[in-house]
Structure formats: structure tokens, C-alpha cells
Amino acid sequence: MLTNGERRRWIVGGGLALALMAALVLAAVVPLLVATAGGAEARSATFDTYIWRVTRFTLLQAGLSTLLSVALAIPVTSALARRRRFFGREWLVRLLAVPLGLPQIVATLGLLAVWGRQGLVNEALLAAGAGYPVSIYGLPGILLAHVFFNMPLAARLMLFEVERTPGEYWALAGQLSMRRSAVFRLIEWPAIARVLPGAAGLVFMLCATSFTIVLLIGGGPGATTIEVAIYQALRFDFDPPRAVVLGLFQIVLTGLVLVALKCLGGRAEHGGTSGRAVRRQEPDTALARTADGTAIALGAAFLLAPMAAIAVDGLRADLLRLLGEGAVWRAIGTSLAIAFVAGCLGVLLALVLAAARHAALPLAMRHASARAFCASTGAASSLILLVPPIVLGAGWFVALHGVTDVFALAPVVVVIINAMMALPFVVRVVEPALASHRARTGRLALSLGISGWRRMRLVDWPGLRRPLFVALAFAMALSLGDLGAIALFGGQGTTTLPYLLLQRMGSYRTADASGLALLLAIVCLALMTAGSLGTREEERPW
Known part of the structure; x- marks a missing residue:
């Protein structure tokens, strides 16, 4: 419950936040549109065979990555759902969330250490007399890296839905002595199918807008996506x-994917149940245990091997020398400063949008304008999905070039892009927490006459402090590992830790790159761990 004054203030604040975000996006998109409409070169570039080839490859790798990620996630999900009790299961389920917070440039180095030309797999094959049959560069490497990042995400979404299955279903399956195949077909698969379209669409979106992975292991013009082509063109x-043309192609592509996601059917609801936890009772044979154990072991090894390689190679580097370099400390300081400011901005935007939407909901039943406002605040966090970071950066690069020193504004541009990049994840934490908090404390605060600043200080801050810190930690972790915006605007004046890592890789200083990757991974995972301490599963953005 809010007073009329509080309601008006939050709605005005939400309107200002929407206007700011719209202005930032339009400032990037309009120059692209103007350049296309007014420039003969841009119009002729539309029919460039290179652009169409890049677009086809973007769709091809995203489609194949999605298919592989989802297909491999299903047996892992089914095995983890059946094996509810074994040593390390809780940590293994948590491991599924690690790739989401691990910087892509760090994970790519780990994959190279395992699957690269001099990686563990090829060394083992060489020892067996098979030569070097595995090549990670090009399409195979892109698919491998995308599966590493997205298979755990799909498995986590599916596992959460399967574990929501009412206990009565399992009790009935046990009473009917249903075979394992029947249990999967009648109980597990319907649960997986409910989240499968959304999970596949999300994975496709992430793969279609992939930048760092393709930049590092794409393998040349034959394996280039739209975002990497934009970076190379600038x-x-x-x-x-x-x-300009590539940026518009990317906007159209992401827009079509978002429309497709919106059209997907909603989640089917279960009927009324007692809510009792019932142990699964389908027949358990030695063959079933072996199959489940194999699926779980292979999935765990696929995720753990690159992480272990990162740690081993990083510890082999001369970390003391790296930590004694001024360039490394400047990069760490720049990364942390940008991450903190971007995280605070993202959390502030998410809080204002969520509070404005909550304030306008009671009016939505009576006014069409209020309904439109609620829909706008709800969709605002998805703007960065429609206009990915590299496209925003390209638009601002085109707009600012010739007007001012583009690279002098790098910190401001990177902060804004990183804040908007984290917004979809931050909103997922802040909005449910705010709604729950207002439902618990709204009437009491109103009856006691506590409003305005006193309410924020005495009621809202104590109740929302923990989810806000969770959101800030994850936003900072995302910003710390981002390479998209800084790859366009970075230079000697603005060097973050991922950008310095990329420079060391480009100059073939692989030992230094491994050491920097370990430092970056430790900082990002520490932020994720600190943010998740004391929080429930549903409060986490991963």
C-alpha cells in the first residue's frame, strides 16, 4: 500500500527512467538508421555478399548450439532428477550456475587448454598415435564453447521444473509399477516440455548475440557472427x-527472436495437490544406475575440466610478477570502478522501474494508460536484448565519431552499456523481492503514517537490503567479465582486466593471459558467492 503522493512520485520516477533508457537506445539506433537512409555506401552494403554470409553463419551456429545444448541437457536433467541423494549432488547442481557468471574470455582459455591444439585431449590422442585430430577453431569450437555455457543453463531450468512435480505423481507411478521409460514419457518429459521452448529461445538469443567466444575462436571470415563483424568493421x-547495416541486421534478428519468445505458450499449471514430498519409486536396476552415473559424470567432467585447466595454468604463471605490474593494477582498478558504478546504476534503474510498475498496477484496472505504463516498465529491461551491447556501442561510435574523441568517453559509454546489459538479471531479483516486501509491510506502514524518506530508511531498506546486494554482486560480476563494449572503446586510456587479457593473448604472452584469467575468474566467482550467501534459490538471478 502506498500513499497517493508516493504513488505519484514512483510513477514519475519510472517515467523518467523509461525516458532515459529510450534516449540511450535511440541515440544508438537513430544514427544507424540515418546513415543507412542517407548514405549510398550503407545502402549498397546491404547487398554485400559478406554481410549475408555473416548473417547465415550467425543463424547456423545459433541454431546448432541451441540444438546441442538442449539435447545434451535432457539426459543430465533426467539423471539428476532421479538420483536425489549422492555425495556432492548439491555442489554439482550449484556448478550448473557457474558458467553463467564466469567471464567468457576466461572460460574460452580453459576450453583451449582442454581442447586446443596443445590441449589435454590432443595430447592424449597424440600419445595414442592419433595425431592432432581435434581442432577447436571455427564452427566446432564455437559450438563447443556455446554448449559449455548454455547446456548447464538449460539443465538448471529443466531440473527446477521437474523437481516441482507434485509428489503424488511419483507415488502413483510407484503404485502402478511404471517402467523407467514410462515415467520419463508421462511425468518427466511433460515437465521438461513446459520449459523447453523458453529455454531453447533463451539459448538461441545468447548464441545469436555471442561476441567474445566467436572473436577468440571463430577462426576467420568463414566463422564470423554479426557482432564480431561489427567490431571488425569499426x-x-x-x-x-x-x-551500420550489420547493426540493423542484428536488431532485426534479435527482434524476431524476442517476438517468437513472446508467442510461446505459457506454463501449464498443476492441479491441486497436498504438497507432500514423496520419494520416487520406479524400478532401479544396475543398468539404470550405470546410465545415470555416466550422464552425470560426463556432464560434470565437461564443466569441471576447463575450470580446472584455468586454475592449473593460472597457478603456473608468475602471479607475483603480474601483481607487481602497474598496468595490471590499473586494469583491476578500472574494472572494479566501472563494475561498481555500472552495478549501482543497474540496480537503481531496476528498483525505480519495479517500484513504478508496482505503484501503477492498482490503476491498470481502470486506465488504459496505466496498463501501457506497466507493460512498458516490464519490457524496459529487455531493451538490451533487442539492441545488444555491441550494437549500442556501434551506434554511439558512429554518432560520436567526428564530433568528439570517441575513446575519451570510453568509461562513460562502457558503464552505461554494462548497466543495461545487467538489467534483465537485476530486475529478476529486485522485482519479486519488492513485491513481496510491499505485500508484507505496506498496510502496516500506511497505518502507522510512515511514508516518504522515513519509510525507505526504516522499512524498505532493511527489507530490501539483501536482494539489492545480491543484484549488485551479480551485476558487478557481469560487468567485470564483459568484453563487448570495452573491445570497441578500450585503449591505452581505458584498459579493463578482460581487455588487458585480450592484449596479452594477442601478443602471444599466454602465461600472462592464464594468470590474468585466474585473477579475473576468482574476483567474479567471489562476487557471485558473496551475493548468494544467505539467499534462497528463487532469489538468485542464476
Whole structure:
């Protein structure tokens, strides 16, 4: 419950936040549209065979990555759902969330250490006399990396839905002595199918907008996505017309995917149940235990091997020398400063949008304008999905070039892009926490006459402090590991830890790159761990 004054203030604040976000997006999109409409070079670039080839490859790798990630997630999900009690299960389920918070540049180094030309797999094959049959560069490497990041995400979403299955279902399956195949077909698969379209759409979106993975292991012009082509057009070829057309292609592509996700059916609800926890009772044979154990072991090894390689290679580096370099400390300081400011901005935007939407909901029943406002605040966090970071950066690069020193504004641009990049995850934490908090304390605060600043200080801050810190920690972890925006605007004046890592890789200083990767991974995972302490599963954005 809110007073009329509080309601008006939150709605006005939400309107200002929407206007700010719209202005930031339009400031990037409008220059792209203007350049396309007014430039013959941009119009002719639309029919460039290179652009169409890049677009086809973007769709191909995203489709294949989605298919592989979802297909491999299903047996892992089914095995974990059946094996509810074994040593390390809780940590293994938590491990499924680690790739989401691990910087892509760090994980890619780990994958290279395992699957690269001089990686563990090829060394084992060489020892067996098979030569070097595995090549991670090009499409196979892109698919491998995307599966590493997205298979755990899909498995986590599916496992959560399967474990929501009412206990009565399992009790009935036990009473009917249903075979394992029948249990999967009649109980597990319907639960998986409920989240499968949404999970597949999310994975496709993440793969279609992938930048760091393709930049590092794409393997040349034959394996380039739209976002990498935008970066190359601006930083290497300095071909703004081509970057403009590619940026518009990316917006159209992400827009179509978002529309498809919106059209997917809603989640089917279970009927009324007692809520009792019932142990699964389907027949358990040695063959079933072996199959489940194999699926779980292979999934765990696939995730753990690159992480272990990161740790081993990082510890082999001369960490003391790296920590004695001024460039490393400047990069760490710049990364933390950008991450903190971007995280605070993202949390503030999420809080204002969520509070404004909550304030306008009672009016939505009577006014169409209020319904439109609620829909706008709810969709605002998805703007970064429609206009990915590299497209935002390309638009601002085109707009600012010739007007001012583009690289001098790098910190401001990177902070804004990183804040908007984290917004979808931050909103997922802040909005449910705010709704629950207001439902618990709203009437009491109103009856006691506590409003305005006193309410925020005495009621809202104590109740929302923990979820806000969770959101801030995850937003900072995302910003720390981001390479998209800084790859366009970074330079000697603004160097973050991922950008420094990329520079060391480019100059073939692999030992230094491994040490920096370990430092970056430790900081990001520490932030994720600190954010998750004392929180429930549903409060986490991963």
C-alpha cells in the first residue's frame, strides 16, 4: 500500500527512467538508421555478399548450439532428477550456475587448454598415435564453447521444473509399477516440455548475440557472427557503412527472436495437490544406475575440466610478477570502478522501474494508460536484448565519431552499456523481492503514517537490503567479465582486466593471459558467492 503522493512520485520516477533508457537506445539506433537512409555506401552494403554470409553463419551456429545444448541437457536433467541423494549432488547442481557468471574470455582459455591444439585431449590422442585430430577453431569450437555455457543453463531450468512435480505423481507411478521409460514419457518429459521452448529461445538469443567466444575462436571470415563483424568493421577496417547495416541486421534478428519468445505458450499449471514430498519409486536396476552415473559424470567432467585447466595454468604463471605490474593494477582498478558504478546504476534503474510498475498496477484496472505504463516498465529491461551491447556501442561510435574523441568517453559509454546489459538479471531479483516486501509491510506502514524518506530508511531498506546486494554482486560480476563494449572503446586510456587479457593473448604472452584469467575468474566467482550467501534459490538471478 502506498500513499497517493508516493504513488505519484514512483510513477514519475519510472517515467523518467523509461525516458532515459529510450534516449540511450535511440541515440544508438537513430544514427544507424540515418546513415543507412542517407548514405549510398550503407545502402549498397546491404547487398554485400559478406554481410549475408555473416548473417547465415550467425543463424547456423545459433541454431546448432541451441540444438546441442538442449539435447545434451535432457539426459543430465533426467539423471539428476532421479538420483536425489549422492555425495556432492548439491555442489554439482550449484556448478550448473557457474558458467553463467564466469567471464567468457576466461572460460574460452580453459576450453583451449582442454581442447586446443596443445590441449589435454590432443595430447592424449597424440600419445595414442592419433595425431592432432581435434581442432577447436571455427564452427566446432564455437559450438563447443556455446554448449559449455548454455547446456548447464538449460539443465538448471529443466531440473527446477521437474523437481516441482507434485509428489503424488511419483507415488502413483510407484503404485502402478511404471517402467523407467514410462515415467520419463508421462511425468518427466511433460515437465521438461513446459520449459523447453523458453529455454531453447533463451539459448538461441545468447548464441545469436555471442561476441567474445566467436572473436577468440571463430577462426576467420568463414566463422564470423554479426557482432564480431561489427567490431571488425569499426576497429580494424573502419568501415562505418558496413557496421551500420550489420547493426540493423542484428536488431532485426534479435527482434524476431524476442517476438517468437513472446508467442510461446505459457506454463501449464498443476492441479491441486497436498504438497507432500514423496520419494520416487520406479524400478532401479544396475543398468539404470550405470546410465545415470555416466550422464552425470560426463556432464560434470565437461564443466569441471576447463575450470580446472584455468586454475592449473593460472597457478603456473608468475602471479607475483603480474601483481607487481602497474598496468595490471590499473586494469583491476578500472574494472572494479566501472563494475561498481555500472552495478549501482543497474540496480537503481531496476528498483525505480519495479517500484513504478508496482505503484501503477492498482490503476491498470481502470486506465488504459496505466496498463501501457506497466507493460512498458516490464519490457524496459529487455531493451538490451533487442539492441545488444555491441550494437549500442556501434551506434554511439558512429554518432560520436567526428564530433568528439570517441575513446575519451570510453568509461562513460562502457558503464552505461554494462548497466543495461545487467538489467534483465537485476530486475529478476529486485522485482519479486519488492513485491513481496510491499505485500508484507505496506498496510502496516500506511497505518502507522510512515511514508516518504522515513519509510525507505526504516522499512524498505532493511527489507530490501539483501536482494539489492545480491543484484549488485551479480551485476558487478557481469560487468567485470564483459568484453563487448570495452573491445570497441578500450585503449591505452581505458584498459579493463578482460581487455588487458585480450592484449596479452594477442601478443602471444599466454602465461600472462592464464594468470590474468585466474585473477579475473576468482574476483567474479567471489562476487557471485558473496551475493548468494544467505539467499534462497528463487532469489538468485542464476
